Amino acid sequence: MNFENKRVIVTGAGSGFGAATAKLLAANGAKVIASDINLAGAEDTVGIIQQAGGTAKPIRTDVREASDMEAMVNLAISEFGGLDIVINNAGLGHKAVPMHELSEADYDLVFNTNTKSIFWSVKYSVPELIKSGGGVIVNVASIGAKRPRPLGVAYNGSKGAVATMTRALASELARHKIRVNAVCPLASETGFFKTTGVDKLSDKLRDHMIKEVPLRRLTDPSDVANSIAFLASEQATFLTGILLDVDGGKGI
Numbered sequence: 001m002n003f004e005n006k007r008v009i010v011t012g013a014g015s016g017f018g019a020a021t022a023k024l025l026a027a028n029g030a031k032v033i034a035s036d037i038n039l040a041g042a043e044d045t046v047g048i049i050q051q052a053g054g055t056a057k058p059i060r061t062d063v064r065e066a067s068d069m070e071a072m073v074n075l076a077i078s079e080f081g082g083l084d085i086v087i088n089n090a091g092l093g094h095k096a097v098p099m100h101e102l103s104e105a106d107y108d109l110v111f112n113t114n115t116k117s118i119f120w121s122v123k124y125s126v127p128e129l130i131k132s133g134g135g136v137i138v139n140v141a142s143i144g145a146k147r148p149r150p151l152g153v154a155y156n157g158s159k160g161a162v163a164t165m166t167r168a169l170a171s172e173l174a175r176h177k178i179r180v181n182a183v184c185p186l187a188s189e190t191g192f193f194k195t196t197g198v199d200k201l202s203d204k205l206r207d208h209m210i211k212e213v214p215l216r217r218l219t220d221p222s223d224v225a226n227s228i229a230f231l232a233s234e235q236a237t238f239l240t241g242i243l244l245d246v247d248g249g250k251g252i
Contacts, residue, residue, distance in 0.1 A: 001233040004029035007080040007132075008232075009072060009125065011063055011117070012090030014041020016188065017140060020221035021087055021228050026054035028229070031080045035061040035072050036090070063090045063117035066124075073124040083128040085232050088121050089140045091159075096151040107154050114158035118165055126173065134177025136232045139166050140224070141182045143247040159184075163243050170241035179240040181231040186247035188219040214249030 003025050010025070012018035014036030026032045026049040034049070034056050036042040042058035049056040057079050061068045076083045091114045094106045118139060129135035145163040148156035163182060170180040187209065210216055227246045230236055245251045 001028055001229050001235060003085075003229075003233070006030045006084045007033075007076055007082055008085040008087065009033045009035060009076055009083065010087040010089060011035045011061060011072075011121070012140075013045050013058075014038045017185065017221050017224040017228075018087070018089040019045045020225035021089065022056065023049055023052075023054075024222075024225045024229050025085075025087075025232070026056055027052060030054075030085070032056040033072060033076045033079070034058045035063075037062050061090075063088075063120065064112040066120050069117070069120035070124045073128060077128065082132050083125060083135065084132055085136045085138075086121060086125045086129070087138050087140075087228055087232070088118055089228075090117060091140060093152065093155045098151060099153040102154055110154050111158050111161075114155070115161045115165070118162060122169065126176075126178065129178050130176050135179075137169065137173075137178065137180045138228050138231050139180070139182040140228075141166065141184045141243065143184045143186050143245060143251045145184055146243070146245070147251045166243065167241045174240060179231075179237070181236075181239060181242040181244065183224055183227045183231070184243055184245045184247065184251070185224050186213065186219045186250050188221060188224070212250060213247070214252065217248060219246060219248070 008025050008030045010018050010022040013022040013034035022032050022034045022045050034042045034045045039060035046056040046058045059075050061072045094110050139162050141162040142159035144156040145159040166180055166182040223246050
């Protein structure tokens with residue numbers, strides 16, 4: 001896949017899926033804005049990209065904040081002259097509790113991070129994609145959007161909204177030659193688990209999770225990065241409104 005001179009934003013690029021995606025796109029020629037609320041993480045990703053001969057710039061972004069999202073898009077314009085691809089990856093979960101025990105603060109944090117961030121991203125990036133003559137948006141949803149489970153209702157609901165917004169935006173933006181797709185990953189042993197109150201998976205919990213996956217493993221960040229890259233590539237120019245399961249068969 002060739003992303004030569006494509007101007008790309010990746011949110012949540014400081015670790016996990018976002019870092020893997022930023023590195024992969026840059027390795028294939030993209031100029032990347034690596035955005036993360038953890039600036040040190042974004043800088044680490046950019047350092048690795050630059051050491052490999054790629055082009056990238058870091059920025060601290062709280063995806064819940066309009067001003068931060070606008071600044072992120074403006075950096076792509078000032079550094080690279082425009083924008084072609086947006087990867088909305090930043091997201092978090094919540095502690096595994098019944099919904100009636102979840103605090104309002106945690107509920108709002110999950111929805112503002114996972115869902116309102118898409119609103120801000122679209123608001124500021126779409127005008128630039130239109131100026132570029134079209135482009136691509138890839139959102140990171142979750143297999144929980146399609147196959148929700150107990151104790152994660154707010155998270156699953158937020159990712160369900162991402163899935164629905166993806167398909168609606170695909171219809172809305174097609175006239176501007178902007179394709180909008182999403183990946184729906186299974187859980188991975190990244191920093192995401194810390195947002196659910198689990199610092200590290202125990203062997204017992206990992207084994208239990210893997211037994212429910214037909215391909216008998218959890219998601220690797222490279223699985224998601226490869227899937228995002230495909231959806232963003234010229235090989236997928238007739239694909240829009242796709243919700244691509246990256247889950248080892250868990251959603252079957």
